[in-house]
Amino acid sequence: MTVRPSRVLMWPGRVPPKEIRRLLTALIVLFAGASLAITLASGLGPPALPVTVLASLAGAGLGLWLARSCDVPRPAGALVLILLAAAALLATAFVLSGQPMTVFATGLPFAVVIAWQRPVWPSLVIASAAIGAAVLLRAAQEGGSSPATETIVMTVLLGAQTIGFAGAHVGWHMQRRLDQHDADQRDLALTRERLRFATDLHDIQGHTLLAIKLKAELARRSVERDPGVARAELQAIEELAAEADRRTRDLAEGYRTLALAVELANVEQLLGAAGIEVTLQRSGMPPPEHEQTFAALARESASNILRHTAATTVRIHLSDTTMVLENDGADPRTVVTDGRGTGLTGLHQRFAGHGGSFTWQHDGDRFTVTGEIGARS
CATH class of the missing domain: 1.20.5 (Single alpha-helices involved in coiled-coils or other helix-helix interfaces)
Structure with missing residues (x-):
């Protein structure tokens, strides 16, 4: 038997949700795209240009793989081997191109690991060594370059990447706590x-x-x-x-006849225990004299959803005059659209008794009920 969660959480568990993974992917595409654009515009010829582009693409791909699996714990030895491969890509791209911006692509694995993996110090040590080695090799090759300046520039660029990924990490954990x-x-x-x-x-x-x-x-x-x-x-x-x-x-x-806020919490708890995802959008609260009517709407709708649908998502929007509940999984053979036997007629009478209106709509597998009292014309 499947055990359903008893609480309605936006992001349950410790696995980063798809929203965070999409954000990490977007950051990688942004950084890698900027690096490749500058490399292509630098005027390099073969074999430096194709090798630099391949090293940048490999670094971006490695960073993307690490970001997509950022919740997977890795042995220290495996993580060191991954970072050593990233260090080789970083040094190759910079030595051949002389462009510090190549770190925006080849530094992605370091930025992801520093922001999402613990402990941090192996990543910092290998990243610092990779930048130092790349700058020294380039200086030995060109003679007139400025290792200090290039080191600072590459460190700042890598730090900017790391802050971006760390911001996503901190934001996710703060949202989980809230x-x-x-x-x-x-x-x-x-x-x-x-x-x-x-x-x-x-x-x-x-x-x-x-x-x-x-x-x-x-x-x-x-x-x-x-x-x-x-x-x-x-x-x-x-x-x-x-x-x-x-x-x-x-x-x-x-x-x-509980307070409306408590009734909504009860509805979320009840539907969440059944494995239904509940989204509550609140732009206002009805006046106290109308709370019980809206509470009856929330209670009756939750009961109908559990009895007559195979819903997986429910959306509730509440304002000072209106409540709208929409669910999927409605079966046209079981939804009674004239209200008989479902409590909808009773809700219509309750809202009409307060000078309001109550309507319901069935569209495909989606069922929507709307209650209004004192809505502005």
């Missing part, structure tokens, strides 16, 4: 409501059951000795039971 904090807050809100309900139920039932117990004992002792007292106590027990029933129903009704 995402987890949001999930914890939703769980905390639900826990508080459950505790409130349990406390209120104990107060009602505990007091009433104790009173019934005492009166039942008194009635039992009075059955033969004083039937009138027994009948009075039995009547009191009946009234206590009726009062407890009424108060319990009132409590249950109050629990069903």
